[in-house]
Amino acid sequence: MTANPIVPTIPFDDDGAHHGFLRLPYSRDDSAWGSVMVPITIVKNGDGPTALMTGANHGDEYEGPIALQELAATLKPENITGRVIIVPFFNYPAFRAGTRTSPIDRGNLNRLFPGRPGGTVTEKIADYFTTVLVPHADIVLDFHSGGKTLDFLPFAAAHILDDAMQQHACVAAMEAFNAPYSMTMREIDNVGMYDTTVEDQGKVFVTTELGGGGTATAKSVAIARKGARNVLIHAGILSGELETGPSIELDMTHDDCFVFASDDGMIEPCADLGDTLEAGDCLARIWPVDRSGKPPLEYRARRGGLLTARHFPGLVKAGDCLAVIADVKS
DSSP, X not given: OOOOXXXXXXXXXXXXXXXXXXXXXXXXXXXXXXXXXXXXXXXXXXXXXXXXXXXXXXXXXXXXXXXXXXXXXXXXXXXXSEEEEEESOTTHHHHHHTSSSOTTTOOOGGGSTTOOTTSOHHHHHHHHIIIIIHHHOSEEEEOOOOTTTEEEOOEEEEEOOSOHHHHHHHHHHHHHHOOSEEEEEOOSOXXXXXXXXXXXXXXXXXXXXXXXXXXXXXXXXXXHHHHHHHHHHHTTSBOSOOOOOOOEEEEEOSGGGEEEOOSXXXXXXXXXTTOEEOTTOEEEEEEOSSXXXXXXXXXXXXXXXXXXXXXXXXXXXXXXXXXXXXXXXX
């Protein structure tokens, strides 16, 4: 059986704060014996739970990397019980390129799990997390936002799971994160996702969508920073009190929450994020871009609810997700 070639440069089990890399050999034109060096920090103090915290699963999403870089630089062993594994730039090649997928192999890390130890660079990263890091963890927090192509209301999310006890634990961790919105959701495409791999191992898993447009804001970073700290407190790893405020509960479990474009063109938004819609309300109009004098095509809500996500760039292609509408729980 092929062994994963990734080697950590720091210990997993020694007390203290350790900063280093996951070194993945990668021979290429400019470095025959080169490596991909994925930054990692491990902070440990005695026996206790382990939290695995990741950002930049997609390389154009920045709230997680910012919050986790700060956590890695400031978290002190004496303030925790247990262990925190911090990987700010999960798909490091994609992060350095500022792209959703890796420039090395075009791999979308969040669609290649459980990975392959003898596969592409992205598949090797996925396999290492599947077989080495996730098994160490009791609770996993994976930060996401909309990247360059989507924009979201800022929410933390837990998934609908077959195991009711595991789902309850995930929902409790999501609520502890305390984003402005808390989403219970079913993924429309969970094949190959990190989420699925983590949940299949029985772990507590929380994910987020904290904005988008290929950048971060002061507000979205503050949400990520607070949420990371809250999750560690909730897990019994970090001392302190939860910082909480109001969070609107949302539900996104039906196919008709999603509206996809069937046409190429230029988007005219007819509703903004956070707007309340009724079924049949106009979400957007798509104007042709190959000629003038032709009317736009209207796209309407398939259900009522809160406009929770939208396509971000001004141009859209057929097949793109145009909008997502979530139910507000009563």
